[in-house]
Structure formats: C-alpha cells, structure tokens
Amino acid sequence: MALSKGAAEAAEIVRNYDGPKIRVMEVCGTHTHEIFRLGIRQMLPESIELISGPGCPVCVTPVGYIDEAVMLALEKGVKIFTFGDLIRVPGTKKSLADAHSEGAEVQIVYSPMDALDYAKAHPEEEVCFLSVGFETTTPGSVIALRNAISEKVENFSLLTANKIMEPAYLALKGSADAFLYPGHVSTMTGMEVYRKIAKEWQISGVVTGFTTSEIVTALATVVRRVEEVRAGERESFAENCYPSVVTEEGSPAARKLVDKYMEPCDTEWRGLGIIPGSGMKLRDEFSKYDARVRFQLPKVQGKASPACRCGEVLRGLIRPMDCKIYGNACTPEHPVGACMVSSEGACSAYYKYGDTL
Ligand code: SF4
Incomplete structure (x- = not known):
C-alpha cells in the first residue's frame, strides 16, 4: 500500500528501531485486529513488542454478568436484547445461546433503541437490554433509557456492565512502555484524560486511528517519545495522532447526558478483578429501570473455566x-473464553490472522 511521505518516514523509524525493547499495549481490540489485518506486525523489528490489552468490551465483561443475564432469561421470563458477540460468551454453566436453545427469549440487536421499540410494541412482555461497553456505547443505552422514561415505557430495563477506561489504565500501569489509546473511546473522552494520567501517574500513550498510516505514525511517535523518556528528557507523554477525529475536550455533551442518568461505581473486569470507580450504574432515582433491582437478582459470583x-x-x-x-x-x-468469542478479542485475532507471530 502507498504511504504518504510522512507515514513512509514513520514506517522507516519503526522498521529501523534497534534500541532496548519497547513494549506497546493496544488497548483497543479493533487496533489488535487491524494491526494483524494490515500486516503491520510483520514490519516490526524484534525490539518493538505489541501486546494486546483489555479494550474489548465483551472480553472484559465478567462471567457473573452472563450468569445474571441467563437468570433473567430463564428464571424471570425476561426477553433479552443484546449485541451479537455477547450471546456466545460462556457463563458459569451456560451461555445466552444455550439459554435460547432451552427456550429463553434472546434476540440480537444493533442498537438499544431496537429493544426499546420492541418494548413499546409489546407492553405485556418484560424487555431487558444488556448494556455493555465503554464510553463509546454507553450514551446509546442512556438515550434509550431517557426515551423510555419520557415515553412512560414501563416494561423496559437495562442490565448494566458499562465501564470507563481511565481507572483501568492505572490498574495496567507498568504493563507496557506506552499504550495505543482507543480511537473511538477517545472521541468521547478527548485528550484531557490522557494529559491528566500522564501528569499525575506518569502513564504514557498515543491516540491513533485505524489505517496503516495512522498506526505506523503512532508507533514512530511512541519510539521517539520513549527514547526521550529513557534519556531523562521527559517523564511521560500523551500524544494525539488522530487529530482529525479526536479533540482535546472530546464530547462534553455526551458525557453530560451519561452523568444525568448514571454514576461511577466499582466494577469487576474479567482478568483485572474489581477496579474502583471503573463502572457506571444507574442513579438511584432510575432504579426501576435497573434489571438487578427490578427483578431482585441475587449477587452472583461467576466462575470461568x-x-x-x-x-x-x-x-x-x-x-x-x-x-x-x-x-x-x-x-x-x-x-471456552470470551477472548475467542468476540470479533475484537485477542484470541480470535491471533486465531484468524496467524499464531506464528
Ligand atoms: Fe481463554 Fe485460552 Fe480460549 Fe483464549 S484460547 S479465550 S485464553 S480459553
């Protein structure tokens, strides 16, 4: 593929780097897949190691959440609406696909609004949308909730497992020399969050998009900045290599909307345990739309294989x-595990694109 002059120079910097090893964590599952698909791994020298991180929302959703959804579907008679990947993630004993084959109502949708539309058309049924994801997808659930409230839809609820990335970076501090920050999430958070964690926690990273040019430019920036850190010229860095899409302030309007209906909580991440303040739950005044409260779900401790x-x-x-x-x-x-189910999961990326790397 033809690269611009700037991107070709960046590719040379990356290809020719032969200093001490630099470890770069792709936070976002889409980056993992695109880096494989575009053949970028093949151009990297041994001194640059890419490692996959926790940025696939399905992968970090804990087993206990699947168990709760199965319980709603099989024991409480609730019709479950979900994004596609989640349906095959194994719970402690069964997945939502297993529950469906046992007669439970489970339907794949592309938007929480589809679930709300169904609820409006079927007032005799209880409808629950599985609200999973990071800063990018949470506003969609909140808009569905806002509409349910304003249209007085009484048979709609959310089972929340929404997460915010900032506390996860602190939990992952030391895992890599720099993060490749997720492009989509960054459109919501803006650069401010990365400048803050660079200053307060000395966590470094670069925001990037999904083309070859954008990714190699980001990797060349990481190389240059890590060399500066190692030379004692700076303590950390936060760079925006996706400025056509990601701004300093992100989307304050979307954040304000989410804040009106949700508040931060401690939450479990698969593989990382409970990270304080990293989840979003419905505020108490909206608890009748919270499936855990509405259907009095017991506390569930899921067990992975x-x-x-x-x-x-x-x-x-x-x-x-x-x-x-x-x-x-x-x-x-x-x-057997979530990382092999999701189209953004690291195990499925390695399986699809080659495990010899
Ligand atoms: Fe989990 Fe192993 Fe399967 Fe990956 S390959 S999803 S780690 S069981």
Missing part, C-alpha cells in the same frame, strides 16, 4: 497461544 487464561491475555501477561487449549479445545466455533 479453570483452563481459560483470558485474564492473563487481557493483562498482556501471556499471548493467546500460551493458553494450553488455544486452537484445540478453544476455537471461534467452540469458544
């Missing part, structure tokens, strides 16, 4: 093929 090492994959401690059941007992057709 003991063979699954998704937790270590999500923290960048091992590569997918270091898991003993990768590619044999665990495949995209028969996933």
